[in-house]
Amino acid sequence: MLEFYAPGFSWEVRTHYNGDRTVIEGRLTLRAAEGNFVREATGTEDNEIDSWGDPSSNAEAMALRRCCAKFGLGLHLLGEIARIALNTLLHLKQTYLDTKLHKINCVELETDFENHQP
Structure with a gap:
């Protein structure tokens, strides 16, 4: 994806060892007609x-x-994740409501049956 949207990008890393952890400092450079754009971050x-x-x-x-x-x-992925989560919640809510409605209908049927017994 990065190569598609930002061909010619540059990725540089520096490695540090901090006790029992490996720390990587990364520097991502995207080249554009307007100039170079740089972001840095660490990973451990x-x-x-x-x-x-x-x-x-x-x-x-x-x-x-x-x-x-x-x-x-990758922000577009967050939209997809949010859509999936919302659909899942809506499905769970509908399942819950269907279950409640089924229980209410069962109680009403039992009550009707009991009231119509000879």
């Missing part, structure tokens, strides 16, 4: 990780994501 990771990846690549990915976010890249 424990040196002893039990998850996927290694400390330096995880920290670098975090720094790159943060730089991209500072440029506003």
Whole structure:
């Protein structure tokens, strides 16, 4: 996505070790006719990780994501996430209301049945 919207971008990193953490300082430069635009961010990771990846690549990915976010890249994804969340909430609300209505109808039927017993 970055290569599509900002061909010729530049990504630089500096690695630091702070105790038991790896810290990556990232610098993303987007080149445009108006000049260069720069955003910087950091990413960190424990040196002893039990998850996927290694400390330096995880920290670098975090720094790159943060730089991209500072440029506003990926904001369209937030709209999609919000739409999915709203649809899920509406579905849950409708399911809840349908369940309540079903229970009310069952109580009314039981009451009608009891009232019409000989």
